[in-house]
Amino acid sequence: MIKNINIKNVATYDNQGVQFDDLKKVNFIYGANGCGKTTISNFIYDNSNPKFNSSSLVWQNDFPLKVLVYNKEFREKNFGKGKLNGVFTLGEATAEQIKVIEQKTEELKAIKADEQQKRETLDKQKKTKDELENSFKETTWTKVFKKYETSFREAFQGSMHKETFKNRLLQEAESNYAQIETFENLKEKAETIFGEQPQRIDPISQISFDRILEIETNDIWKKIIVGKADVDIAKLIQKLNINDWVNQGRDYIQDDTCPFCQEKTITKDFKSQIEGFFDETYLNDIKQLKELKNEYHSLTQNDINQLNTIEANQKSLSNSKLDIDKFSAYLKTLISQNTANNEFLINKVKEPSRSIELISIKEQADLVVELINQANSEIKIHNDIVTNYTTERSNLIKAIWKFLVEEYKNEISQFNSKKNGLDKGITIIDTKYKAKIAEYKTLDAEIKHLNKNVTSIQPTIDEINRILKSYGFLNFEIVPAQEGGFYRIQREDGTVAETTLSEGETTFITFLYYLQLTKGGISEVEVNNERVLVIDDPISSLDSNVLFVVSTLIKDIIKQIKEDRGNIRQLILLTHNVYFHKEVSFIDGRTKTCSKTNFWILRKNDKVTTLQSFKMGNPIQSSYELLWQELKSEEVKSTLTVQNIMRRIIENYFKLLGKYGDDDLILKFATKEEQEICRSLISWINDGSHSINDDLYVELQDRTIETYKKVFKDIFVLTKHEEHYNMMMNLTKETV
Known part of the structure; x- marks a missing residue:
């Protein structure tokens, strides 16, 4: 069955178009000529035509059936070529053969119903799975991607869309065995690896303070360096504590003149005692002192x-x-300590007899060395990353995804559990569904084979001729053509009748041919195919007697469809004829609605077609009632349309009364404007007044709808027929 039709951007349908929702087994579509009915039937017949690119048609369970369309194109296509294709139906078959075919056809229906049920279950399972995956996709995007996008965006490259991110997360949950790391650690690594590609950093040169510290701890700095004690002059020098003063003065003794008093007091013996006091031990200590002082200064300055x-x-x-x-x-403190120590060393060299204690730079040196070592450790890690950048980057990305999987593992586990259950169910149902399709194809092929043996075009000839004679068409009949598989329409004298048939006769016989086609097929294998019928205005040129026949034949089809008999699954009937619509849609005097039937009305206003749905309620009772319904409809907005409807209502109603002349009614209105409008509305009551009306019709077409409606109502009020007006407009005493 067709479930939905959406048609737009073609013929009188604009870009909004119209939508037929929830089509039933039987569907009635009423519309005046030119409102787009044939466009609909043509679209259903061939929706692949490029002009229907904006339109769409939805089949139940996505399973299309054969569509048989009756419209003007059908009549021209089948009747215009002078002969009709033969329609195969069950012919010279025994009762037993027909019974076998009918039994197998019923089996085929049961298999088809079971197949559709499994298809619906399969679609429902797939829809549930899609909803599960979509929900999981949305939550992972919100709770995972958005949460860590800023920190780990580089790791998400290639997965920056909801679907790809969801799939990547599920894939990593299956295959990622990286070691779990903390967020802080991963973020720190990401700042290094995911920034600009890191460049190698040169290690910081190592600084050694060992020799400096060794010099600092030498005993010589505390040693009191003095001359030899057993020399006569030693007692005086030591008593006066002038070791360093005398030692410095030695450099100034050039001859026998004293460098201190400038008298010739320097004797050989005095020189000998002085030299004896500052012996080799003293000189070695002084030498070592100077050397250590210079070395210390050089080393510290270099460091x-x-x-x-x-x-x-x-x-x-x-x-x-x-x-x-x-x-x-630390460096500032170290420099300060070194400056102080250099002062101590200078003083020691000047006065070797003094004991000094140097400030130890060990603590500051250790702190400086520790900082350098720490920096070099980090530099090594950084340089290792630079050396193995690709590997490190890949490892970091794996570690990040592992972290995400671990944080969201409960939700992933629940999703996989539900999805696996649905996948198993879908697989099982799909297997059964495909088995039913195979079973259907096998049985369908068997039925078609049986049909080939028992089908014929002769029953169609007999049935069409029977109906023609039953309804008074006695001067022509259907006969087999000389070419096998075709019909011809022949007069009683044997002449071909196609070119001499009236339009009504042509319409009737092609419709009878169409009805036989709905029961059979152009080939033997099509006889039992399920099908959808689309009938567009089958009585456009028929008289009232044939109209009754056609409606009776169609009502028989409707009854079969509702009872699920035969191979016709759905009917879509389009008509502009109120009487035909009323006749063919009549159920019975007691039943007002049917759950297997829907009604629509197509309208064209300002060259654009619109649609109104009435569901199960039949909107058309008679042409007169239809005019009132059109008048009440909010969708009718054209002044010309409203005026024409009012004129037809007045003509129909007041013709029955027959006692009102034009002037009688016109003069009841006080203003000239109302009189003119009244004249335009009632001018059809009496013959011969159309010329006046036509002028007014053109003159007054720009009047507002409200003005016309007021005058229209006043006509009924002034003629004392207000109750009829209120009844037809569904107005109660409270609303009047």
């Missing part, structure tokens, strides 16, 4: 220069691993 260079270089690096603030503080 300090290196440290200053390190400080300057590291400050200039944006990616320095050195804690530069601490380093600068």
Whole structure:
């Protein structure tokens, strides 16, 4: 069955179009000529035509059936060529053969129903699965992607859409065995690896303070260095504590003149005692003292220069691993300590007899070395990353996805459990569904084979001729053509009748041919195919007697469809004839609605077709009632349309009364405008007044609808027929 038709951007249908929702087994569509009925039947017949690109048609369970369309094109196509294709139906078959075919056809229907039920169950399971996957997709996007997008965006490359992200997360849950790391650790790595591609950093030069510390702890700094004690002059020098003063003065003794008093007091013996006091031990100590002092100064100065260079270089690096603030503080203290120690050493050299204690730079040196070692460790890690960037980046991405999977593992587990259950169910149902399709095809082929043996075109000839004679068409009949498989229409004298038939006769015989086609097929294998019928205005040129015949034949089809007999599954009937619509849609005097039937009305206003649905309620009772319904409809907005409807109502109603002349009614209105409008509405009551009306019709077509409606009502009020007006407009005493 067809479930839905949406037609737009073709003929009188604009870009909004119309939509037939929830089509039933039997569907009645009423519409005046030119409102787009044939466009609908043509679309159903061939929706592949490019002009219908904007339109759509939906089949129940996506299972299309054969469509047989009766419309003007059908009549021209089948009657215009001078002969009709033969229609195969059950012919010279025994009762037993027919019974076998009927039994197998019923079996085929049961299989088809079971197949459709399984298809519906399968579609329902697939829909549930789609909803599950869509819900999971939305929640993972919100709770995972959006939450970590800022931190791990680089790891999400290639999965930046909802569907691909969901699929990647499920894939990682299956195959990712990376070690689980903390968010903080992953974020820190991501800042290094996912930023600009890291460049190698040169390690910081190592600084050694070992020799400096060794010099600092030498005993010589505390040793009191003095001359030899057993020399006569020693007692005086030591008593006066002038060792360093005398020692410095030795450098100034050039001859026998004393460098202190400038008298010739320097004797050989005095020189000998002085030299004896400052013996070799003293001189060696002084030598060592000077050497250590110079070495200490050189080493510390060299290290300090290196440290200053390190400080300057590291400050200039944006990616320095050195804690530069601490380093600068430690270096400043170290320099201060070194300055103090250099002062101590200078004084010691000047006065060797004094004992000094140097400030130990060990603590600051250790702190500086520790900072450098820490920085070099981080530099090594960084450089290892640089060396193995691709590998490290890949490992980090795996670690990030593992972290995400671990954090969302409960939701992933629940999703997989539900999805696996649905997949198993879908597989089972799909297997059964395909088995039913295969079973259907096998039985269908068997029925078609049986039909070939028992079908014939002769029963169609006999049935059409029977109906023609039953309804008074005695001067022609259907006969087999000389070419096998065709019919011809022949007069009693044997002449071909196609070219001499009236339009009504042609319409009637082609409709009878169409009805036989709905029961059989052009070939033997089509006889039992399920089908949908679309009938568009089958009585356009028929008299009232034939109209009754056609409606009776169609009502028989409707009855079979509702009772699910035969192979016709659905009927869509389009007509402009009120009487035919009323006759063919009549159920009985007691039953007003049927759940297997829907009604629609097509209207064309301002060259655009619109649709009104009435569901199971038949909107058409008679042409006169239809005019009132059109008048009440909010969809009728054209002044010309409303005026024409009112004129037809007045003509129909007041013709029955027959006692009102034009002037009698016109003069009851006070204003000239109302009199003119009244004249335009009642001018059809009496013959011969159309010329006046036509002028007014053109003159007054721009009047507002409200003005026409007021005058229209007043005609009934002034003629004392207000009750009839209220009844037809469904107005109660409370609403009047």
